[in-house]
Amino acid sequence: MASLFHPLCGSNPNTLLKLLTTNGALSTKRFSQIGFALTIALTLWPFSTLERVLMELTRGRRSPIQAPIFIVGYWRSGTTHLHNVLSQSPEFGYISPLATGLPWNILGIVRLFEPLLEKALPEDRHVDKVAVKPNSPQEDSIPLASMGAASYYHGLYFPKGFQRHFQRGVFFDEDNPQVIEKWQNYHIHLLEKVSIHQKGKQLLIKNPVYTGHIGKLKKIWPKAKFIHIYRNPYIVFHSTHHFFSRLLPEFALQNYDNLPINDLILESYPRMMKALQSDSADLPANSFVEIRFEDFEINPLKTIEQIYQTLELPGFEQNSDRFETYLSDIQGYQKNSYSFQPKIIELIESHWQPFIEQWGYKVP
Template sequence: MKVHIDSSHYLNPTMQPSAGSSLLNWLRVLAENRFRIDWQFIPRALYVTLMIALFTPFRFYEKLKFDEKVRKLHVAPPLFIVGHFRSGTTFLHYLMGHDHNLGYVSTFETMTPWVFLGSEKIFKGVVRKYLPEKRPMDDLEADVSFPYEEEYALANLSPYSFYNGWYFPKNMERYFRKYVLFDSAPSEAIEEWKKTYRYLLQKETCKHNGKRILLKSPVNTGRIKLLLELFPDAQFIHICRNPYEVYLSTRRLYEKILPIFAFQHIERDVMDRIILSFYKGVYERYLEERHLIPRENLVEIRYEEFYRDPVANLEPIYEQLGITHFHRAKPAFQKFADGYKNYRPNHYDIGDDIREKIYREWKFAFDAFGYEP
């Protein structure tokens, strides 16, 4: 049985993130997927192509005006939030985004990575018009100015992103192995990915006047070694959550985003298999590589404990990482946290068969992060 997609989504293509890509990148992604677009999604593909064409002159303008300056900029050691999807990474990202001593990649910038330096005034209102007020998977607020996952920007800048697997889900497993774990990626692709990542952070450094950049991308949980090769002094905050909750919440994530992002249908059992495989693969890699991070540059927390009092629990994170301005940012942190005092995460019932399957596949993670079966 296929993942259900309401027919209204077929004729409403405006939330597809690839509209912020370049024509060359869009064609490379299409070619990598052999131009296999299910016919119901043709309007979505046409919309993306049209928007890319409209962005093209602005992209060339930005390149001419900013590129030489941007590529000379030094990037301060980034601060990475890592952890599997649905583990509390977004809430932590939103909270820390209120520290004005840090910069971050905004929702608008992830959708328009080619043009945000020179054309923000032109396009920000357009992007805001089509963005929902709430995130469909968890009802957290959404806005073009809020922090967002830079992986969307990387998918618009190059074909080397797992999120292209959300757009072409029949190849999602291959995208994971190739562009998260980089198991089968040629060295040229790895170097281009690094170059693209650095370029994006150089643009963000320019945007934020040299501030340190706060980043959040769940797929980076499996890229620790590569990130340290790029930024040896980077710091990391890893947040984990009960694996049962993660599994069920990730299913909801996919059920909500695939209808608005994908160019292909996917079978539900394939989606479930990918969820199990991704978690296992990304956390086996994380546990294998986390020792590469100097002890003083890594903090590991659990969502269940952090969320009880997020501001109080954020202070020791700042202390451990040697970030000295917590108290200057504390009023902004508290104001944000107070706005979510009545927020309750989605609750899920879990059957015995699913519980047994999750524990069988992810037992190593229960053991590593101290969760009861």
């Protein structure tokens, strides 16, 4: 059974109403979630409006935030695991679960009700057994979707427009520069608030969508650094299908039969990887590092040291014990397992063969 607390509880009333009224008929089974989201949005509206006004009024008096470090990689390539490990360093800031759920209220009312709100956190991420704790770092896709930026999460919430929202949220609508401008404005606003919440630390931001948008991020953050993690494409395909299939029962406010999930995965992977290769080609050597998930899994500390050395980051030796402690704590974690049918293997290879060959992968 889906939780009463839907991610859209973090929207403001205008954004929420626009999403609810422009995406087709809603499922009557989800009316309780929708009603709860509207109640929360209306209740928090005065506080979120005040917080937004104060952010605008104080912008000129705040120091610029440090250029973030972005963790990129196609869905299910190990970005979350890497994010969790690196965030053990107290030198990095990140987006907390409460900031993800209520992005307009990060600096105000969320802090007042943190103990109560933390009890509403799910035990895991729905798609795997990775625990969600009050200090678990999160990506920015959900908060940006709640704020009103184009996002593939809108396709999960309103699957009647799944394909349209996926293409718009992952690749943007190049015929409409306002879509990109709106995402950019919300992205900057969110990270400015998170920076304040994290006491000015350098932010560690993870988002699979950014795999194809390093060029756009460099225009916003010229000194940003990037970590790309890649994984066996055969596993990535199955795991990504599992990812979308598991989130739909939790988040969909409409019926979601016969969605073209496989087609979108097969088509988006090479498109995002080609964009990443093009965008990263001219980056300075200390701004981009690429790691193999399987190497990270076998020897995580060596891989983390490689990241620190390549990106010229300070603090590896001081924080290595923290990394080791976290890795020891999750040693018993069991990954999802998948079977590999010949027809699926053929389908994957017909779309992704250049990357399979480039990285030297085989069917597990």
